Amino acid sequence: xxxxxQKIIDENKKYTKKGNVATYIPELKKANRDDxxxxxxxxxxxxxxxxxxxxxxxxxxxxKPITLALxxxxxxxxxxxxxxxxxxxxxxxxxxxxxxxTKPSIPxxxxxxxxxxxxxxxxxxxxxxxxxxxxLKFFRKLSGNENLDINYDVYMCEKQTGDRNRAMAYxxxxxxxxxxxxxxxLDLYFKQCSIEVTVKDLARxxxxxxxxxxxxxxxxxxxxxxxxxxxxxxxxxCGMYDASGQxxxxxxxxxxxxxxxxxxxxVPNEMGIGVFGPSLDKKGNSIAGVKVLENLSEKLNLSIx
Numbered sequence: 611x612x613x614x615x616q617k618i619i620d621e622n623k624k625y626t627k628k629g630n631v632a633t634y635i636p637e638l639k640k641a642n643r644d645d646x647x648x649x650x651x652x653x654x655x656x657x658x659x660x661x662x663x664x665x666x667x668x669x670x671x672x673x674k675p676i677t678l679a680l681x682x683x684x685x686x687x688x689x690x691x692x693x694x695x696x697x698x699x700x701x702x703x704x705x706x707x708x709x710x711x712t713k714p715s716i717p718x719x720x721x722x723x724x725x726x727x728x729x730x731x732x733x734x735x736x737x738x739x740x741x742x743x744x745x746l747k748f749f750r751k752l753s754g755n756e757n758l759d760i761n762y763d764v765y766m767c768e769k770q771t772g773d774r775n776r777a778m779a780y781x782x783x784x785x786x787x788x789x790x791x792x793x794x795x796l797d798l799y800f801k802q803c804s805i806e807v808t809v810k811d812l813a814r815x816x817x818x819x820x821x822x823x824x825x826x827x828x829x830x831x832x833x834x835x836x837x838x839x840x841x842x843x844x845x846x847x848c849g850m851y852d853a854s855g856q857x858x859x860x861x862x863x864x865x866x867x868x869x870x871x872x873x874x875x876x877v878p879n880e881m882g883i884g885v886f887g888p889s890l891d892k893k894g895n896s897i898a899g900v901k902v903l904e905n906l907s908e909k910l911n912l913s914i915x
Contacts, residue, residue, distance in 0.1 A: 611658045614909060615648055619661040622646065622901040629889035629897035632869040637767035641667065641871060641888035646898050648906075649809035651817045652881045653826055659810060667886055668764045669805045670868030672812060673749075674726045675819075675841045675849070677802060680748050681732040682837045690732060692716075693787060694725045698848050698855075715785040721848035721866070724778040730802060731788055731795040738794050742801055752818050752832055753811040754825075765804035772800060803868075809884030812874040816882025819864070842876060846914075850900075853893040861903050862913025867895045875903060877912050 623646055632638040647661035682690055695718045717725035735741030750758045779796055782788035788795065818825060819842055823833030833841075845864035850857040857865065863883070865875040871888030873896055885903060887896035907913055 611650065611656075612660060615650065615658055615660045615906075618902055618905045618909070619646055619648060622898045622905065625898035625901050626887060626889040629891050631871070631888045632890060632894070635764070635767055635771055635869070637761075637764045638668075638870060638888070643889035645871070646887040646902070647809050647885070648902060649813040649884045650881050651810075651813045653817075653821065653879065655827060657810065657813075662886055663809050665886060666761075666806045666808055667872055667888065668761050668803065668868075668870040669807045669812075669872060670803045670870040671721070671723075671726070672807075672866050672868040672870075672872045672874045673802045673805060674721050674729070675845055675866050675874070676749060676752060676815065677726070677729050677733065677745065678720045678844065679833050679837050679841050680745065681729045682840065683834065684734040685732050687840070690720075690729070693732070694720050694728050696844075698852075715782065716787055717782075719844060719848045721844055721851075723775055724782065727775060727779050727795060727799050728782060728788060730799040731790045733798070738798055741798055745798070745802060746805070749805055749815075752815045753807065754814045754827075755807075755811050758805060758807065758811065760801050760804045761806040762804070764806075765801050768800040768804060769797065772796065775799070807872065807884075809872070809886045812872055812884030813882045814884075816874045816876040816884065818882070819876040820878050820880060820882050822878075842878065845876070850895055851893045853891075853895055853900075857895075857900065858915070861900070861907045862915045863903060863907055864914070865903065867899070869894050871896050871899065873899045873903065878914060880912070 631641045645662040647663040649659040779792045822835045823838040842864040849866040867873045873885040875883040885899040887899040891897040
């Protein structure tokens with residue numbers, strides 16, 4: 611497996627030159643666009659890592675399926691989906707247009723920014739400190755990494771430049787969809803996106819989804835099976851921004867990308883995969899990372915379809 615992964619990384623390294631690192635969050639400009647790494651953890655807990663697997667990066671939108679699982683555990687399906695829809699939007703992840711043109715103005719799904727902000731607002735806790743503590747505890751449990759924490763430089767940068775997210779949140783507040791304090795919700799959301807991870811962390815989370823919410827190492831149930839199913843379904847239909855349909859055809863693995871360059875993928879009953887490549891395509895997905903997953907899916911016949 612390690613030889614196969616090395617070959618796939620080597621063959622797709624050239625694609626890093628065809629994209630660019632994210633610049634709208636200035637701190638993300640510091641990434642090296644030539645980085646490309648992968649980690650796979652299978653159901654026997656074998657761990658395979660090659661390339662830039664030791665590099666840390668902020669989780670960004672890869673956090674969205676994880677907070678969705680926590681919000682569903684906190685509130686149940688009925689409440690969550692009264693505030694956020696279940697359909698692909700077909701628009702960029704930071705689009706604000708459909709919030710204004712669709713009535714009621716609930717976000718189309720939890721994987722776009724407006725939907726993710728709503729999901730973050732539903733995390734339980736008596737104040738933001740308690741909500742953040744619960745969120746970090748959940749991320750650490752799923753990743754198997756007790757040292758997972760926030761990159762405060764990225765968080766401050768997100769907070770200072772997050773005007774578009776602020777506009778979405780205030781629009782949701784004006785429509786009566788968002789009930790919590792906007793600035794507190796956004797503060798928590800920016801911290802959520804600034805959690806620092808490696809590909810191994812993403813692979814472990816992906817594996818816990820692949821095993822339907824059960825930690826294969828000790829049999830502990832971390833996520834209810836039905837919630838795990840819902841999360842994976844959103845990853846298929848909406849996880850790769852407005853390239854999700856194309857990705858489903860070419861790769862066919864439930865996946866979620868982030869503008870930090872990470873992709874978390876989950877192959878039900880088989881493995882979790884973490885990929886890192888900060889050079890992005892025009893949709894905001896890791897340009898070489900998508901190619902790596904495409905090759906891997908083809909070689910190992912991983913498509914769920």
